[in-house]
Amino acid sequence: MQYIRDIIICDHCQTPNKKLPLQAKEEARCAECGAMLYTSSVGMEWKILSFSFSALVLFVLINIFPIVHIDIAGMEAQLSLIAAIWELFQRGFLFVSFFALLVLEVFPFLLMSFLFAFALFVVSGIEKSAAKTLLLAVSVIRRWSMLDIFFISILVAMIKIYEYAHISFSVSFWALAGFIILEIVLVRIVPIGQLWDMWERRYGVS
Ligand SMILES: [Zn+2]
Numbered sequence: 001m002q003y004i005r006d007i008i009i010c011d012h013c014q015t016p017n018k019k020l021p022l023q024a025k026e027e028a029r030c031a032e033c034g035a036m037l038y039t040s041s042v043g044m045e046w047k048i049l050s051f052s053f054s055a056l057v058l059f060v061l062i063n064i065f066p067i068v069h070i071d072i073a074g075m076e077a078q079l080s081l082i083a084a085i086w087e088l089f090q091r092g093f094l095f096v097s098f099f100a101l102l103v104l105e106v107f108p109f110l111l112m113s114f115l116f117a118f119a120l121f122v123v124s125g126i127e128k129s130a131a132k133t134l135l136l137a138v139s140v141i142r143r144w145s146m147l148d149i150f151f152i153s154i155l156v157a158m159i160k161i162y163e164y165a166h167i168s169f170s171v172s173f174w175a176l177a178g179f180i181i182l183e184i185v186l187v188r189i190v191p192i193g194q195l196w197d198m199w200e201r202r203y204g205v206s
Contacts, residue, residue, distance in 0.1 A: 008037050021201070041197040048186065048195075049119035055112040055182040061175035062147075063105075067154065068173060071166040079154070080172070081105070103146040108179070111141045115186060118195070128203040135195055142187045148180045 022040035088097035
């Protein structure tokens with residue numbers, strides 16, 4: 001969906017619709033084809049506050065404990081996120097390890113911290129310009145948090161060694177899964193336009 005001031009263009013039939021403020025739990029539909037255009041952002045700040053806080057707690061767990069324990073014929077090994085990045089660095093993959101540090105540690109942490117601070121500002125109605133800056137940062141960082149890709153690559157690796165290794169998943173593995181679900185909700189299901197709506201509704205346009 002494209003936002004041009006108060007006009008919103010339908011994704012399905014490309015008809016421009018006038019954008020109107022919604023009450024809680026209402027949704028706007030296209031006047032031409034009836035497709036859903038956007039939903040109300042009323043009360044959304046509380047969801048974002050609790051989801052991003054939970055994600056930060058899970059992020060700490062992801063980094064404290066190893067993600068999987070692997071036992072191959074008595075030889076035990078465990079994989080932890082930060083150790084994997086450090087291993088890459090030590091083996092001379094400087095660029096890859098630096099990139100991994102950014103997309104697996106720095107950006108996911110900043111994304112959830114910024115969303116948390118943004119929701120906190122909106123809830124308390126303070127720091128108008130800081131909230132805007134946070135939202136601008138979120139719209140850039142949200143594309144660069146890649147823990148989901150890391151999670152899938154772990155699963156692929158586990159499937160490959162499943163037959164001859166005993167694999168046990170630790171609390172960190174489930175924390176990672178939980179973090180990814182929260183991130184999907186916050187980044188993919190909640191459109192960034194809805195966060196801007198929330199900001200406008202709270203602080204006014206000017
Ligand atoms: Zn339409």
